[in-house]
Amino acid sequence: MKVLGITGGVGAGKSTILDYLNRRYHARIIEADKVGHFLMEPGQKVYYHIVETFGSGILRGDQSIDRQKLGKLVFDDQEKLVKLNSLVHPAVKEYIASEIEKERKEGKVPFVAVEAALLIEDHYDTICDELWYVYADEDARRRRLAASRGYTSAKSDSIMKNQLPDEIFRESCQFVIDNSSEIVQNTYEQIDRGLKEHGIL
Numbered sequence: 451m452k453v454l455g456i457t458g459g460v461g462a463g464k465s466t467i468l469d470y471l472n473r474r475y476h477a478r479i480i481e482a483d484k485v486g487h488f489l490m491e492p493g494q495k496v497y498y499h500i501v502e503t504f505g506s507g508i509l510r511g512d513q514s515i516d517r518q519k520l521g522k523l524v525f526d527d528q529e530k531l532v533k534l535n536s537l538v539h540p541a542v543k544e545y546i547a548s549e550i551e552k553e554r555k556e557g558k559v560p561f562v563a564v565e566a567a568l569l570i571e572d573h574y575d576t577i578c579d580e581l582w583y584v585y586a587d588e589d590a591r592r593r594r595l596a597a598s599r600g601y602t603s604a605k606s607d608s609i610m611k612n613q614l615p616d617e618i619f620r621e622s623c624q625f626v627i628d629n630s631s632e633i634v635q636n637t638y639e640q641i642d643r644g645l646k647e648h649g650i651l
């Protein structure tokens with residue numbers, strides 16, 4: 451059972467591709483963002499450490515972490531982002547590695563696809579057979595993030611500036627998917643080809 455890592459900048463289309471891998475190929479998909487959100491819920495592994503570090507000002511009335519507030523804090527302050535990453539990333543990677551092991555034991559899925567913007571920085575090459583880079587030009591990404599999530603251009607930029615540049619993604623990955631076209635079928639065809647040519651299936 452192969453493990454495919456899907457990476458790329460914010461809004462490049464990683465989740466869209468994961469959804470296709472699940473629908474078309476019945477891959478088990480794991481989204482690191484979602485794992486991170488889960489581990490931040492009250493009572494979960496990293497909740498207490500985050501509240502201790504960033505203070506109760508980031509909490510909602512029901513004691514859950516207000517991620518929008520936390521995001522505003524960290525995406526404008528590199529030091530705080532590094533601190534948050536150091537609390538969240540090891541727990542997320544450990545959780546994902548254990549899910550992969552479960553799938554390996556059960557042997558029911560053709561492959562696993564793990565998705566995150568930070569697969570390269572966090573050395574997911576140690577648990578993935580290949581890393582694939584999803585590219586879309588920055589204007590398309592800003593436009594899509596504004597339309598689907600209401601992100602302002604400034605918010606998209608504040609996230610982008612904390613992510614790796616295009617050339618590092620290209621150097622570090624084994625396959626590049628260009629998701630700039632608005633015709634998503636073009637993207638799906640690249641995936642179909644990549645899966646065959648790279649022996650993932």
Ligand SMILES: CC(C)(COP(=O)(O)OP(=O)(O)OC[C@H]1O[C@@H](n2cnc3c(N)ncnc32)[C@H](O)[C@@H]1O)[C@@H](O)C(=O)NCCC(=O)NCCS
Binds near residue numbers: 482483
């Ligand atoms: C800052 C947080 C609270 C904002 O939460 P929110 O729900 O508003 O946004 P979401 O998690 O969907 O992130 C939006 C996008 O920002 C980018 N992003 C998230 N974290 C990071 C980071 N540490 N560095 C660079 N980009 C990041 C990703 O492209 C992501 O898809 C959250 O992103 C977070 O906890 N980040 C730190 C942990 C992390 O890196 N998680 C992602 C993979 S483990």
Ligand SMILES: Nc1ncnc2c1ncn2[C@@H]1O[C@H](COP(=O)(O)OP(=O)(O)OP(=O)(O)O)[C@@H](O)[C@H]1O
Binds near residue numbers: 459
């Ligand atoms: N080829 C495409 N044409 C038009 N819209 C697209 C295309 N690909 C993705 N989108 C849309 O762009 C938005 C961002 O895509 P998606 O959520 O898949 O990005 P992502 O890389 O997973 O983002 P994040 O880094 O935040 O996790 C979504 O609303 C999605 O439907």
